[in-house]
Amino acid sequence: MCTRVLWPDANGSVLTGRNMDFRFDLQTNLWALPRGVKRDDGVAGELSWSAKYGSVVATAMDIFSADGINEAGLSGHILWLAESNYGARDESRPVLSQAVWLQYILDNFATVAEAVDWMNQTQVQIAPMVDPTSGVEPALHLALDDATGDSAIIEYIDGKLNAHHDRSYTVMTNSPPFDQQLELLKGYEGFGGDKPIPGSTVASDRFVRAAHYAARLPEPSTQLQGIAAILSVMRNAAQPFRTPDEGKPDASQTIWQVVADLTNKRYVYESTTRPNIVWVDLTDLDLREGAPQLKLDLQSKLALQGGIAGNVSSQFADSGPLNLLTIPVMNELLAAAKKKS
Template identity: 25%
Template sequence: MCTSITLLNAQGENFFGRTMDFSYDIEPELYVLPRNYVWNGACGGQRMHNLYAIIGVGQEDGPLMAFYDGVNEKGFAAASLYFAGYAAYETKPMPGKMPVASMDFLHYMLANCTSVEDVEKLVSQVSIIGVPDPVTNTAAPLHWIATDRSGKSVVVERTEQGTRVYPNPIGVMANSPEFPWHMTNLKTYAQVSPRQATENQWGNLTLKPFGQGAGTSLLPGGYTSPERFARAAYLKTHLPVPQTKEETVMSCFHVMESVSIPKGAVISNRETFDYTRYTVFLNTKTCEYYFKTYENSQIHMASMWENYRDGESRIRLGRLSRPVQFGKVTVV
């Protein structure tokens, strides 16, 4: 379970972010990878080479490191979200194609793409192989959303029908089912509006709305993927256009509050809580990362360029988890 959106502000800056909703324990960290960084892929340990510098959130396990979300120096950004019941990976590479593990595909895109236009070509050159990851010990079912500085977005899905790259005109993604289904399902909410509903006459009975917000009464309130997709799409498309960077950051996090999952609201079949462990937004122009966690709602920021240095090693900026500090108010 996860939700992702893009958001353009009045200055033409494209922000991109996601909630990380998960029922497995993870310890996400921020990393900066320099240009020309070399890493081990999970498909037989092949050596991979990054063309571009990257800042992203991920997790290490021995020689392997998987990204959950990130942006590169060219402003190309992407995230991986769960796609249970629909993802179907290849078991061996097709002739003439580069084998890339499902858990590595996000990193591979960030390493090689400068825009969403590059994604279609890259997908045609690789075989996405299902490889168990160290968190779930399975080939986690994933699909991917990508965007760039223009604000354009695409979705990549690998199913039994093959690998598809879908234009994403609304800049929203959640989980199952396939992306085209979600876009069709939005027609269900064609009557949802920020405007106030008027009174209606049923015979001799006059029905008046309870008050403000009656135009949104058809919006779904649950935490399923279709419900979260619809809420995020509605809120994103009805926001006033943010004027400044600061206003954009706050607008992004406000939208995600509507799809964030508290502990106890959803329990997995393994009897674990499925909840929003962290929320991040990044500025594709400046490569600044804004984040908060379930345990600490204060928004922190990390800049790729303030922490960047050339070299062969990845730069660790630490875990997203930070000590809680309350600002004190005193007499002026």
């Protein structure tokens, strides 16, 4: 469920791509979020802040920041990791709900190093949530990358924060945890071993395949060539639509892909069910403090006959603020659903 690839030397640009793999449509829209927006941790409101940086994010059901880029060129990507365990609540440490985790990073930091330093110093905890629409509690990890080409993979294993921080960490998928993925990679051709490049959609195979093709990308001569090149890698690591195998009713498929140009501040989105590519240039957006939060309603605009394509920076509209799901609201929704059943 999901693949992320960082290309730190695309002829002077830093590009990152990700596939969103999930078993159902996440009703994703894009949001332009200006500086100065006030938010809190989504748990008890003990940690609150005003956004230092504006950002563009791709949401899940307009209640969860799943992917995005800020105006400083820091990008983040939430992926699934079944082994995630955030540990018992420690009241001495700050906490962020899963829904606001990425947004806090984009709001407050310009580089991977800044974000990792803060997480290591505070030992911030992540509060798991239950998706009110499905009853599933997500198990998540986070990839970060920035305009310098730096990278980090943030995981919580057995309640412990593991921040894998190194510019060489250009690929991330799902299980097993990142340190084990690196060990498995060593067994394949080109990475120290003699196994051929694998072809299945298993996360460990996608990890190898993405690393293999990302290392062989030709230098682009234009921004368009660079974006097309990294999209070709993401498509190679994508999961096709399929009937789930026996005993695996929740098999995922790739539902959308994004590419973030961290140097030129462009965010590219492609749906696999509404296949027009659209992009947003952050420099075309009003991200000044006091500007409204704007939404690009992909659910309706991509479904129109002919849809939308190309630069859609001017098509964001004010439909009210983005309200990320909080744990108190989640509990209310779950209680209401329980009463109905």
